[in-house]
Amino acid sequence: MAPHIASEAIVEHLVDGDSVIKAGSQSSEITFLMQGEVEFVQQDGKRAIYTADSERCAYPLSVRIPHQYDITARGAITILKLERDIVLSISKLPDDSSEMQPGRIELKESGGPEAKLYWELFEATKSGKLQLPSMPSIATRIAKVVNNADTDSNDIARVIQADPTIAARLISVVNSAAYRGRSKINSLPDAITRLGHNVTHNLVISFALHTLFHSSFKALNNKLRSTWQHSCYVAPVCHELGRITPGMSPDRALLIGLVHNIGTLPIINASRGYPELIDNPQLLDQTINNLRHEIGAMVLRKWGFENDFVQAALHADDWMRDPQEKPDYTDLLLIARLHSYVGSPRMEQLPRLDLLPAYHKLALGRLTPRHSLAILQHAKAEIRDLRQLLSNT
Structure with missing residues (x-):
């Protein structure tokens, strides 16, 4: 912690049963759990226990005002408090990663094959030899046609028809719950006209991306497929x-959800030279989690994607990100990613939905978390149709 920030911090030691935060209070302080264990009691009486070393407690215990639940010490604990204004000013400081130039990668201390992979990627990046995946050829061709102001739906259809699978999927998606109109569409030009050129462009990229998530190594292929399936969920x-x-x-939000994990591809390709990583799924996952954000940003820059896509890749796991008052596409991605873990063991280690600054910027933030999830539940037909169309390889 920087000295000028540390001087403003208050460290408190509490004992079993002491109140850390009271529901309904409007404290101006942000509280972090440093040591020990706390119990959350929600307004509906549900309880949850978190320890200081859990992923959940890497974030503030509560940020919403007024506070929504009681938090109590279980045994001896140590907490750290900072004034809300200080925390907000820190969160709005320029993030080095958001200003990263193409070809730059942040290295972290590590050892073993993971460290070797770090340095391999670093040196390859520095020399311009990092093997980044290329955009699928049909996506490149469709971009040229869409960007030509003189083209119409028939011109675009002729390009797409070179890939019958993608053409069929466009027909399916225009008739899906997410896009369908009053009448069913059977021709590709009519589908493109209904969708619009930009939507068609984004969908073609989306359908083409799955071809990249393949490896001749069975273990790596399984990892790529699971990564793609998760992106198709988000x-x-x-x-x-x-x-x-x-x-x-x-x-645009759909495509951002699909490409936010694209950094996994070159990492897995590079890992083929390290049997220690291939034979150790846990270590491979650790390597991917540590590197995929920066590498993903490199890929998206290479492909010419706009900054919204790059920022989403960089900050896909930055749950407490709060750079501005208005929502952006990274906020959508964060809520979608958190939603994807609902009901899974990992959810126990992640912050509650209403703790995320992103949640309060969206229309959902005017509702309770339960009602927010209900909105997505009501849209399950649209979500299911799109997920099936994207993941069907």
């Missing part, structure tokens, strides 16, 4: 959040 939720959030484009 992307439709991003689409729905984009649909109900003013100023957001649903199809």
Whole structure:
């Protein structure tokens, strides 16, 4: 902690049963658990226990005002308090990663094959030899056609028809719950006209991406497939959040949800030279989690994606990110990613939905977390259709 910040911090030692935060209070302080164990009691009486070393306690215990639940010490604990204004000023400081230039990667202390992979990626990046995946050829061709102001739906259809699978999927998606109109569409030009050129472009990229998530190594192929399946789970939720959030484009949100994990590809390709990583799934996961954000940003820059996509890749796990008052596409992604873990063991280690600054910027933030999830539940047909269309390889 920087000296000027440490001088403003208050460290307190509490004993079993002491109140840490009271429901309904409006304290101006942000509290972090440093040591020990606390119990959360929600307004509906549900309880949860978290320890200081859990992923959940890497974040403030509560940020919403007034506080929504009682938090009590279980045994001796140590907490750290900072004034809310200080925490907010820290969160709005420029993030080095958001200003990263193409070809830059942040190294972290490590050992063994993971460290070797770090340095391999670093040296390859520095020399310009890092093997980043290329955009699927049909996506490149469709971009050229869409960006030509003189083209119409028939011109775009002729390019897409070179890939019958993608053409069929576009017909399916235009008739899906997410996009269908009053009448069923059977021709590709009509589908493109209904969707619009930009939406068609984004969907073609989305359908083409799955071809990249393949490896001749069985263990790595399984990892790539699971990564793609998870992106196919997150992307439709991003689409729905984009649909109900003013100023957001649903199809852009969908594509951001699909490409946010693209950094996994070159990492797995590089890991083929390290049997220690291939034979140790836990170590491989650790390596991917540590590197995929920066590498993903490199890939998206290489492909010419706009900054919204780059920022989403960089901050996909930055749960407490809060750079501005208005929502952006990274906020949609964070809520969609958290939603993807609902009901899974990992959810126990992640912050509550209403703790995320992103949640309070979206239309969902005016509701309770239960009602927010109900909105997504009501849209389950649209989400299910899109997920099936994206993941069907």
